[in-house]
Amino acid sequence: MIRLNTRGRAVKDAAQEAELFRRRAIAGFLIIAASLMVLLGRYAYLQVGRHEEFTTRSEQNRIRLRPLAPSRGLLYDRNGKLLAENVPQYRLEITPQHVGNVESALKRLGEVVALSDEDLERFREQYQPRRPFVGIPLRLQLSEEEVARFAVERYRFPGVEVVPYLTRHYPYGEAFAHVLGYVGRVDAADRERMDPERHGWVTQIGKSGIERRYESDLIGSAGYEEVEADVSGRALRVLRRVAPVPGRHLYLSLDADLQTAAIQAFGGQPGSAVAIDPRNGEVLAFVSMPSFDPNLFVNGISRRDYTALLNGKDQPLFNRALSGAFAPGSTVKPFVALAGLEAGIREPDDTVFSTGDFHLDGTNQVYRDWKKGGHGRVDLTNALAESVNTYFYKLAVDLGIERLSSALAGYGFGRATGIDLSGEALGVLPSREWKLATRAKAWYQGETVLAGIGQGYWVVTPLQLSHAMATLANGGVPHQPHLLIATQDGYNAVRTAAAAIAPGSTLITDPSHFEAVRRGMVAVVNAPNGTARRIAVGAPYVIAGKSGTAQRYSRDAREEYDEANVPEALQHRALFVCFAPAEAPRIAVAVVVDRGISGSRSAAPIARQILDAWLNRPVP
Amino acid sequence: MNALNGNELVRRGRALLARHLINPGLDLQLLVALLLLSATGLTVLYSASGGNLTLVGNQALRLALGFAAMLVLARVPPNVFRIWTPWFYGGTLLLLVIVIELGEGRGANRWLDLKFVRFQPSELAKIALPMMVAWFLSRRVLPPDWRTLAMAGFWIVIPALLIAKQPDLGTALLVAASGVFVVFLAGLAWWRIGLIVGVAAAIAPFAWEHLHEYQRNRLRMFIDPEADPLGNGWNIIQAKIAVGSGGVFGKGILESTQSRLDFLPEHTTDFIFAVFSEEFGLVGVSLVVLLYLFIVARGLMIAVNARDTYQRLLAGSISMTLFVYVVVNGGMVSGLLPVVGVPMPLISYGGTSAVSLLVAFGVLMSIHAHRRLAG
Numbered sequence: 001m002i003r004l005n006t007r008g009r010a011v012k013d014a015a016q017e018a019e020l021f022r023r024r025a026i027a028g029f030l031i032i033a034a035s036l037m038v039l040l041g042r043y044a045y046l047q048v049g050r051h052e053e054f055t056t057r058s059e060q061n062r063i064r065l066r067p068l069a070p071s072r073g074l075l076y077d078r079n080g081k082l083l084a085e086n087v088p089q090y091r092l093e094i095t096p097q098h099v100g101n102v103e104s105a106l107k108r109l110g111e112v113v114a115l116s117d118e119d120l121e122r123f124r125e126q127y128q129p130r131r132p133f134v135g136i137p138l139r140l141q142l143s144e145e146e147v148a149r150f151a152v153e154r155y156r157f158p159g160v161e162v163v164p165y166l167t168r169h170y171p172y173g174e175a176f177a178h179v180l181g182y183v184g185r186v187d188a189a190d191r192e193r194m195d196p197e198r199h200g201w202v203t204q205i206g207k208s209g210i211e212r213r214y215e216s217d218l219i220g221s222a223g224y225e226e227v228e229a230d231v232s233g234r235a236l237r238v239l240r241r242v243a244p245v246p247g248r249h250l251y252l253s254l255d256a257d258l259q260t261a262a263i264q265a266f267g268g269q270p271g272s273a274v275a276i277d278p279r280n281g282e283v284l285a286f287v288s289m290p291s292f293d294p295n296l297f298v299n300g301i302s303r304r305d306y307t308a309l310l311n312g313k314d315q316p317l318f319n320r321a322l323s324g325a326f327a328p329g330s331t332v333k334p335f336v337a338l339a340g341l342e343a344g345i346r347e348p349d350d351t352v353f354s355t356g357d358f359h360l361d362g363t364n365q366v367y368r369d370w371k372k373g374g375h376g377r378v379d380l381t382n383a384l385a386e387s388v389n390t391y392f393y394k395l396a397v398d399l400g401i402e403r404l405s406s407a408l409a410g411y412g413f414g415r416a417t418g419i420d421l422s423g424e425a426l427g428v429l430p431s432r433e434w435k436l437a438t439r440a441k442a443w444y445q446g447e448t449v450l451a452g453i454g455q456g457y458w459v460v461t462p463l464q465l466s467h468a469m470a471t472l473a474n475g476g477v478p479h480q481p482h483l484l485i486a487t488q489d490g491y492n493a494v495r496t497a498a499a500a501i502a503p504g505s506t507l508i509t510d511p512s513h514f515e516a517v518r519r520g521m522v523a524v525v526n527a528p529n530g531t532a533r534r535i536a537v538g539a540p541y542v543i544a545g546k547s548g549t550a551q552r553y554s555r556d557a558r559e560e561y562d563e564a565n566v567p568e569a570l571q572h573r574a575l576f577v578c579f580a581p582a583e584a585p586r587i588a589v590a591v592v593v594d595r596g597i598s599g600s601r602s603a604a605p606i607a608r609q610i611l612d613a614w615l616n617r618p619v620p
Numbered sequence: 621m622n623a624l625n626g627n628e629l630v631r632r633g634r635a636l637l638a639r640h641l642i643n644p645g646l647d648l649q650l651l652v653a654l655l656l657l658s659a660t661g662l663t664v665l666y667s668a669s670g671g672n673l674t675l676v677g678n679q680a681l682r683l684a685l686g687f688a689a690m691l692v693l694a695r696v697p698p699n700v701f702r703i704w705t706p707w708f709y710g711g712t713l714l715l716l717v718i719v720i721e722l723g724e725g726r727g728a729n730r731w732l733d734l735k736f737v738r739f740q741p742s743e744l745a746k747i748a749l750p751m752m753v754a755w756f757l758s759r760r761v762l763p764p765d766w767r768t769l770a771m772a773g774f775w776i777v778i779p780a781l782l783i784a785k786q787p788d789l790g791t792a793l794l795v796a797a798s799g800v801f802v803v804f805l806a807g808l809a810w811w812r813i814g815l816i817v818g819v820a821a822a823i824a825p826f827a828w829e830h831l832h833e834y835q836r837n838r839l840r841m842f843i844d845p846e847a848d849p850l851g852n853g854w855n856i857i858q859a860k861i862a863v864g865s866g867g868v869f870g871k872g873i874l875e876s877t878q879s880r881l882d883f884l885p886e887h888t889t890d891f892i893f894a895v896f897s898e899e900f901g902l903v904g905v906s907l908v909v910l911l912y913l914f915i916v917a918r919g920l921m922i923a924v925n926a927r928d929t930y931q932r933l934l935a936g937s938i939s940m941t942l943f944v945y946v947v948v949n950g951g952m953v954s955g956l957l958p959v960v961g962v963p964m965p966l967i968s969y970g971g972t973s974a975v976s977l978l979v980a981f982g983v984l985m986s987i988h989a990h991r992r993l994a995g
Contacts, residue, residue, distance in 0.1 A: 047868060
């Protein structure tokens with residue numbers, strides 16, 4: 001109700017206004033009280049109803065799991081010499097979640113620490129936008145100066161940390177590169193074969209050789225640290241720690257001194273050598289020349305270095321001992337001789353007359369001896385000593401390809417030896433079945449003739465040759481070649497011998513057959529007419545060996561290096577296989593020189609030096 | 621008239637001084653409540669700033685300044701405020717225009733640098749606007765009719781728009797709210813209020829078109845903060861985590877990990893109440909909210925007992941506006957309302973808003989001191 005004045009206009013009524021205000025003040029207060037109760041209700045809902053959820057999320061905010069990388073297992077040689085170790089290094093790691101604009105941070109970081117295009121490219125490859133909380137290594141192997149420089153600028157880079165880590169180092173460098181292999185940065189392909197729970201944090205992984213083969217032993221398993229971290233990911237204090245389980249140390253059958261001696265013996269020539277203890281199949285030396293420095297790969301090889309290796313002279317990255325495949329030539333003759341004896345079609349004293357030419361009945365094809373005019377009448381010993389082709393042409397024909405190839409198959413030709421390395425070439429053991437399967441053609445007898453002297457379809461690897469020689473030296477009992485001899489869980493732990501591999505059953509039924517072949521091989525080195533008689537000089541033990549020389553021919557692109565610069569005389573592949581001491585063999589060796597004069601001249605002296613390095617030291 | 625002798629003069633002077641000392645014109649209950657709140661604020665600030673005593677000292681100094689201003693203003697008769705209201709309002713408008721032209725501040729023109737002091741004219745508007753609307757309405761017949769309402773609306777909208785243009789949407793809303801409360805307390809009929817709210821709701825979609833992108837983002841984030849957990853939603857999520865993890869009794873003072881580890885942005889200013897909630901839990905939150913409610917209630921009682929309509933409306937508006945701060949900030953921190961830059965009164969770090977708030981309460985105290993005598 002509004003009061004009007006005399007002119008009909010409303011007048012103010014103080015009492016009424018006061019009353020109106022009082023009512024409004026009460027209404028206002030009630031509204032306010034109700035609103036504040038709603039607000040309190042909201043807090044009660046968050047602080048009581050959803051308390052647990054938010055406590056968890058607060059903890060998740062606060063607490064970060066930091067994986068603790070276990071140290072990778074070390075590699076030792078048979079005498080406990082360190083072949084692969086771990087050395088401390090620093091790397092730069094980015095946790096994208098806390099960086100904000102990653103690209104601009106990278107740009108600014110580049111002003112503090114040198115970043116190559118490759119570093120950036122690798123970082124982007126590993127960047128997983130869905131897991132921004134995972135730290136990604138950006139630069140490895142920071143120098144001390146770079147670490148110090150970054151420390152000063154640290155505040156500008158939330159989410160970027162310098163992280164200490166252990167990196168692999170191979171103290172012998174090139175010497176063991178082809179057998180130990182190397183570790184490298186984890187790439188996408190590696191991720192697929194890793195257990196993300198256990199190894200998701202791993203930055204280095206075995207890429208080849210022993211490092212790859214025994215990855216699961218070497219890698220260990222991750223521990224972690226619960227750290228309290230601030231919003232920029234900086235760790236403030238450690239709340240809990242579960243120690244990592246370090247990787248297993250591996251003891252290998254290799255002998256560092258023998259390996260070094262073997263490499264020296266090559267004097268820089270391209271080639272390969274494998275030495276095996278015939279009594280148990282332990283690989284003592286494993287050489288492929290030229291080699292490369294595996295340390296280059298550990299923290300990611302630069303493109304320039306890699307290109308240099310790829311295009312390097314004589315292909316340093318190519319593992320000749322494991323994958324180099326070529327015709328064995330005369331080095332198969334002891335095995336062929338043995339096959340003849342075992343088949344009962346030859347006695348050691350049976351002789352063959354060598355005229356220099358050999359004809360198959362009913363063909364015009366001539367097969368020659370290496371000596372013009374032939375060797376005259378030779379028995380088994382002389383046939384081996386002088387490497388008389390005619391003897392073995394005839395023997396091969398008499399045996400026939402079936403018996404020949406089945407006998408030689410026992411020595412491991414034409415298949416993987418089963419050594420604990422991957423990438424083995426299989427080689428070719430000539431046989432009717434093989435030819436039918438691969439060439440879809442019938443077998444000709446002329447091919448049997450060639451097979452008898454390790455030519456024709458024959459392809460072997462140095463490892464196969466060495467393994468076959470070791471089997472022969474062991475009286476025909478094959479031991480699978482292997483490198484791992486023992487494992488050890490941490491320092492001072494007891495060494496556990498690697499699981500023994502049962503030897504195969506003997507390939508030689510009559511020990512006198514082995515005696516006869518051994519006599520022939522001893523004659524190769526020790527008889528006045530032996531092809532490799534030069535290397536016996538001054539040897540305090542008796543060597544049994546066999547040389548081989550094969551014409552080089554381009555079987556595949558790998559062999560196409562610049563032949564024009566190679567003297568005519570050196571265009572042969574020189575081979576030598578041997579074991580010693582002849583009466584109780586402790587080592588079997590196969591040596592291949594890619595560009596040599598002949599097996600006895602180029603490869604045998606290297607074999608002698610390897611034998612010396614092993615046998616001229618006190619027997620343990 | 622007898623000439624006063626010297627003794628009489630001294631006696632009267634002493635009596636005056638004594639009266640002022642005993643009763644400095646302050647409402648003791650309100651004063652205690654404000655002091656309690658300030659002490660709470662300084663404590664949380666100490667914790668939220670990671671024990672930064674410089675920061676706490678700064679804030680304490682400004683609070684002291686604010687309380688001193690309150691003491692002085694309490695002695696000024698409300699009529700003085702009333703007489704100067706149109707001038708004060710006009711001056712504030714002028715400064716608001718100037719600050720848009722010349723002001724400085726991060727991303728927004730809020731600060732005016734007068735060489736000897738830097739301040740935000742929008743803080744002046746917080747008191748000038750309710751004064752102006754109260755002054756205007758106290759001269760009109762109440763409850764207001766449409767014409768009066770339109771005029772009052774005009775006085776409200778002009779400074780609100782100027783502040784929104786800075787752009788400072790939060791302060792603009794608060795300033796407008798203080799004017800709206802005056803109109804509400806003046807007795808605007810409920811049916812008129814209903815009609816206005818209805819029309820406002822109908823034209824809201826058009827207002828959306830005129831918001832800045834960052835303001836829209838805040839509103840969008842408010843609807844679904846978890847949609848962009850590392851971007852715009854971060855503040856809300858981290859604040860909710862802080863509040864929720866506090867539980868009933870809180871983690872204890874200096875134990876806010878969300879603040880200590882920097883997960884919570886602006887943890888000394890707009891989001892300080894999240895730190896408080898984390899450390900003191902629902903118990904602490906309830907006590908503080910009740911303290912605010914008490915202050916509002918006390919302020920409204922002072923208003924009811926005020927001498928005239930101008931004082932009533934002004935005192936009522938000052939009291940109710942405090943509640944808006946609390947609800948908007950408390951709602952923002954707990955994810956109930958969008959993120960707008962409104963401090964928690966007397967708890968958030970920031971001198972200007974604390975001083976302007978205490979100045980407003982100084983006016984309230986003056987109204988209390990010159991209240992209608994009982995009866």
